[in-house]
Amino acid sequence: MGTDNKYAALNEMQRRAVFQTEGPVLILAGAGSGKTRVLTHRMAYLIEEIMVPSYHILAITFTNKAAKEMKERVEKLIGDPAREAWISTFHSACIRILRRHCSLLGYTDGFTIYDPEDQKNVIRRLLREMNINEKMFTPRSVLGAISHAKDELVTPSRYDEIAKGDLFKEKVAVLYHRYQKALLENQAMDFDDIIAKTVALFEQNPEILEYYQEKFRYIMVDEYQDTNTAQYRLIRLLANKYENLCVVGDDDQSIYRFRGANIRNILDFEKDYQDACVIRLEENYRSTQTILDAANAVIAHNVGRKSKTLWTQNETGDPIRVYEAYNEEEEANYVAEQIIQKVSGKTRRYIDMAILFRTNAQSRALEERMIMANIPYRLYGGTPFYQRMEIKDILCYLRLIANDKDYVAAERILNVPKRGIGTVTVEKLRSFAVEQSYGITEAIEQSVLSEELRRASKKLSPVGELFTAFRGQAQDVSLTEFIPLIMEKVGYKDYLREEDPERYEDRIQNLDEFVNRAAEYEETAPEPSLGGFLEELALVAAIDSFEEGADAVSMMTLHSAKGLEFPVVFMTGMEDGIFPGYMSLTSGDEEDIEEERRLCYVGITRAQKELYMTYAKIRRVHGLEQISKVSQFMREIPMDLLEEEVGKMEQKEEGPVRKFVKTPEVHFQNRYVGKNVAPPVSQPGGPGEGFAPGDLVTHRKFGLGTVKEVQSVNADYQVKVNFVKVGEKTLFAKLAGIKKVEE
Numbered sequence: 001m002g003t004d005n006k007y008a009a010l011n012e013m014q015r016r017a018v019f020q021t022e023g024p025v026l027i028l029a030g031a032g033s034g035k036t037r038v039l040t041h042r043m044a045y046l047i048e049e050i051m052v053p054s055y056h057i058l059a060i061t062f063t064n065k066a067a068k069e070m071k072e073r074v075e076k077l078i079g080d081p082a083r084e085a086w087i088s089t090f091h092s093a094c095i096r097i098l099r100r101h102c103s104l105l106g107y108t109d110g111f112t113i114y115d116p117e118d119q120k121n122v123i124r125r126l127l128r129e130m131n132i133n134e135k136m137f138t139p140r141s142v143l144g145a146i147s148h149a150k151d152e153l154v155t156p157s158r159y160d161e162i163a164k165g166d167l168f169k170e171k172v173a174v175l176y177h178r179y180q181k182a183l184l185e186n187q188a189m190d191f192d193d194i195i196a197k198t199v200a201l202f203e204q205n206p207e208i209l210e211y212y213q214e215k216f217r218y219i220m221v222d223e224y225q226d227t228n229t230a231q232y233r234l235i236r237l238l239a240n241k242y243e244n245l246c247v248v249g250d251d252d253q254s255i256y257r258f259r260g261a262n263i264r265n266i267l268d269f270e271k272d273y274q275d276a277c278v279i280r281l282e283e284n285y286r287s288t289q290t291i292l293d294a295a296n297a298v299i300a301h302n303v304g305r306k307s308k309t310l311w312t313q314n315e316t317g318d319p320i321r322v323y324e325a326y327n328e329e330e331e332a333n334y335v336a337e338q339i340i341q342k343v344s345g346k347t348r349r350y351i352d353m354a355i356l357f358r359t360n361a362q363s364r365a366l367e368e369r370m371i372m373a374n375i376p377y378r379l380y381g382g383t384p385f386y387q388r389m390e391i392k393d394i395l396c397y398l399r400l401i402a403n404d405k406d407y408v409a410a411e412r413i414l415n416v417p418k419r420g421i422g423t424v425t426v427e428k429l430r431s432f433a434v435e436q437s438y439g440i441t442e443a444i445e446q447s448v449l450s451e452e453l454r455r456a457s458k459k460l461s462p463v464g465e466l467f468t469a470f471r472g473q474a475q476d477v478s479l480t481e482f483i484p485l486i487m488e489k490v491g492y493k494d495y496l497r498e499e500d501p502e503r504y505e506d507r508i509q510n511l512d513e514f515v516n517r518a519a520e521y522e523e524t525a526p527e528p529s530l531g532g533f534l535e536e537l538a539l540v541a542a543i544d545s546f547e548e549g550a551d552a553v554s555m556m557t558l559h560s561a562k563g564l565e566f567p568v569v570f571m572t573g574m575e576d577g578i579f580p581g582y583m584s585l586t587s588g589d590e591e592d593i594e595e596e597r598r599l600c601y602v603g604i605t606r607a608q609k610e611l612y613m614t615y616a617k618i619r620r621v622h623g624l625e626q627i628s629k630v631s632q633f634m635r636e637i638p639m640d641l642l643e644e645e646v647g648k649m650e651q652k653e654e655g656p657v658r659k660f661v662k663t664p665e666v667h668f669q670n671r672y673v674g675k676n677v678a679p680p681v682s683q684p685g686g687p688g689e690g691f692a693p694g695d696l697v698t699h700r701k702f703g704l705g706t707v708k709e710v711q712s713v714n715a716d717y718q719v720k721v722n723f724v725k726v727g728e729k730t731l732f733a734k735l736a737g738i739k740k741v742e743e
C-alpha cells in the first residue's frame with residue numbers, strides 16, 4: 001500500500017495534525033470531523049514513517065469497544081508493526097502497570113479488584129465497628145463521597161482538612177482512612193483506586209515514572225473532554241518528559257460531568273502546555289447538511305462554549321423525520337416498521353441502523369417490538385431487558401406464585417433478598433419437593449417431617465407463609481398493584497439499594513418499566529390473569545441475544561454511542577422529563593440541562609444519512625399513563641429541517657395534520673413542568689361537550705388525567721379518570737368541574 005495514498009485521504013488540517021508528531025498537540029473539533037481518524041493515522045505515520053517502535057506508543061480511548069475499533073483500524077492501516085502499541089482504556093492501561101509494580105505500594109502478591117458489592121461490605125463492617133447507624137450514613141453515600149475524593153486525587157489526610165466543620169464529611173474522613181487501610185489489609189483496590197494508585201506510584205517513585213516516560217514517548221488521548229482530575233494528572237505525569245502528547249476532543253461532547261469529568265482539562269490545555277499546537281478541524285465528513293444543521297442549532301443554545309463552526313460538503317440529505325406516537329408501544333412499532341421497510345427495500349442492512357435512548361429502561365418496549373417483528377438486534381453496554389437481574393428476580397416471584405412447582409424459579413429467589421437460606425438447603429428442599437411431588441410451599445410446610453430439612457425449617461417457614469399470602473392476594477388485586485406489593489413485602493428495594501447502590505436508580509427504573517408492561521397487558525388482554533401475563537412474557541423473555549458481528553440493529557443509550565456512527569439513527573423518547581431528564585429539568589441548575597443538551601448533540605451527530613426523532617404522547621410511568629410534551633431539544637431545531645411523519649391515528653381520524661410542526665410549544669401539557677404552563681382548556685358544558693375514554697382532562701386539585709370510563713348519570717357524567725398525580729378517581733364530571741383539554 002502506497003504511503004501517499006493513506007495520507008492523501010486526509011484534509012490539510014488533518015494531515016498537519018498527523019505530521020506534527022513532536023510536542024503537545026490539541027485537536028479541538030466538533031463531531032465527525034475526523035479526530036479519531038487523525039489518531040489512527042498518526043499512529044500509522046509514527047510507526048511507518050518516523051520509524052517509532054510501536055512499544056513507544058500509548059493511545060487511550062474511553063470504552064473497550066472504542067479501543068477495540070481503534071486497534072483494528074490501525075492494524076488495517078499498517079498491519080503487524082502496530083502490535084506492541086498500547087491501545088486501551090485508562091483502566092486497563094493502569095491495571096497493567098499496577099500488576100508489575102504494586103509491591104511498591106505495599107501490595108505483596110498481586111491484588112484483587114473490588115466491585116461495588118465488596119466495597120459496600122467493607123464500609124458496612126467499618127460502620128458497625130464505629131457504632132454508626134447505617135440509616136444515618138448509608139454505605140452508598142459514604143462510598144460516593146470517597147469515590148469523588150479519589151477522582152479528585154484527594155487523599156485521606158487532605159480530606160481531613162477539607163472535612164473540618166462538616167459533620168458528614170468529618171465522619172467520611174475517618175471512614176476514608178479506615179477504608180483504605182482495610183483494602184490494603186485485604187490486598188484489594190476499588191475501581192477508582194486503579195487510576196489514583198497509578199498516579200501515587202508515579203509520584204512516589206520517580207524512577208518508575210521515568211521508565212514509563214521513556215516507554216511511552218508518544219501519547220495520544222481520544223475523548224479528552226471526558227477525563228477527570230485523576231486521569232488528567234496521570235497523563236500530565238507521563239507526558240512530562242517528552243511532551244509528545246496529542247489530545248483530541250470536543251467540549252460540546254462532554255457528557256460525564258456526573259462522574260467527575262472536568263471540561264476544563266481540554267479548555268486549559270493551551271495553558272498547561274505553553275507551546276501547544278492547536279488544530280481545529282471544521283469539516284464534518286460524517287453527516288448530511290441537514291443533520292449537521294440540526295446539531296449546530298441545538299448546541300448553539302448552550303452558553304459559555306467555545307464557538308465552533310462545522311460545515312460539510314455532504315449533500316443536504318433527507319429532512320429529519322419526526323414521529324409522534326400515541327404511546328411507547330406505538331413508538332416502538334413505528335421504529336420497527338421503518339427498519340423492516342428499509343431492509344426489505346434493500347436500501348439498508350440491519351447493521352446500518354441504531355436505536356438510541358436516554359435511559360436503559362426505555363429499551364424494554366423497543367426490544368420487545370424487535371423480537372416480535374423478528375428484527376435481529378444487539379444491545380450494547382447493557383443487558384437485554386428480560387435478562388436483567390431485577391426483572392428476572394421479580395419474574396421468578398411471579399412464576400412461583402403462579403406455579404408452586406416452578407422449582408427453577410424457587411431456586412433463584414428463595415434466598416433473594418438474603419434470608420440466610422443456603423444453597424445446600426435450597427437443593428435439599430428441591431429434592432424433597434420433587435420426591436414427594438410437592439410444590440415448594442407445600443414442601444416447606446412439610447419440612448419439619450424431613451430429617452434433612454428439620455433444622456432449616458425455621459428459616460424456611462416464613463417464606464412459605466409469604467407465598468401462601470401472595471397467592472391469596474393475587475386474586476384480589478391487579479397486576480400493577482401486585483408487583484409493587486411483592487417488592488414491598490419482601491423488602492426488595494432495600495435489597496437492591498444494599499446490593500449495588502450505584503445501579504439502584506437504574507434498577508428501579510427497570511422495575512417501573514416492568515410494572516408498565518403489566519399495565520399494558522391488563523389494558524389489552526380480554527381476561528387478564530397472572531398466568532396469561534407470564535405466558536405472554538415467556539415468548540419474549542426466552543430470546544437470546546445475537547452473536548457479535550452479526551447483521552443486527554444496534555441498540556444503546558446515548559452515552560454508549562459516543563464516538564460511533566451509523567447511516568440511520570433513531571433517537572427515541574424525545575420528551576421533556578425523559579430527555580432532558582426529569583432530574584435536570586427540576587434541579588434548577590442550568591448546567592444540568594446543558595449537559596443533557598450536549599448529550600443530544602452527541603446523539604444527533606451519530607447519524608450519517610438519516611435521522612429519526614420519535615416521541616410518545618403518552619408514556620407509562622409507575623404503571624400510570626402520563627402525558628408528555630415533546631422535548632425542548634427538538635423544539636430547538638429549525639422547523640424547515642423537520643418533516644413530520646403522520647401517525648396512524650391521525651390518518652384515520654383527521655387526515656394528515658402536522659401538529660408538531662404547526663404548534664410545537666402548546667402541543668402537550670408536560671407532567672413535570674406542567675406547573676408553569678397552563679393547558680388550553682375548553683369551556684365546560686359547551687355544545688356537544690361530553691367525555692369519552694382516552695380524553696385528556698384537568699381537575700382543579702388533581703391536575704391532569706386520562707378518562708378511563710364514562711357513565712351517564714342524570715344530567716351529569718360519572719367518569720373514572722386516571723390522574724397523573726393521584727391515580728384513579730371516580731367523579732361526577734360537572735360537579736367536580738372536570739374540564740377537557742383541547743389538543
Ligand SMILES: Nc1ncnc2c1ncn2[C@@H]1O[C@H](COP(=O)(O)OP(=O)(O)OP(=O)(O)O)[C@@H](O)[C@H]1O
Pocket residue numbers: 009010011014029030031032033034035036037038250253284285286562563564565605
Ligand atoms: N478526510 C476525510 N476524508 C474522508 N472521510 C473522512 C475524513 N476524515 C474523516 N472521515 C470520516 O468521517 C467519519 C467521522 O470521523 P471520526 O469518527 O474520526 O470523527 P470524530 O471527530 O472522531 O467524531 P466524534 O466526535 O463523533 O468522535 C468517519 O467515517 C471517517 O472515516
Ligand SMILES: [Mg+2]
Pocket residue numbers: 035036037222563
Ligand atoms: Mg471520535
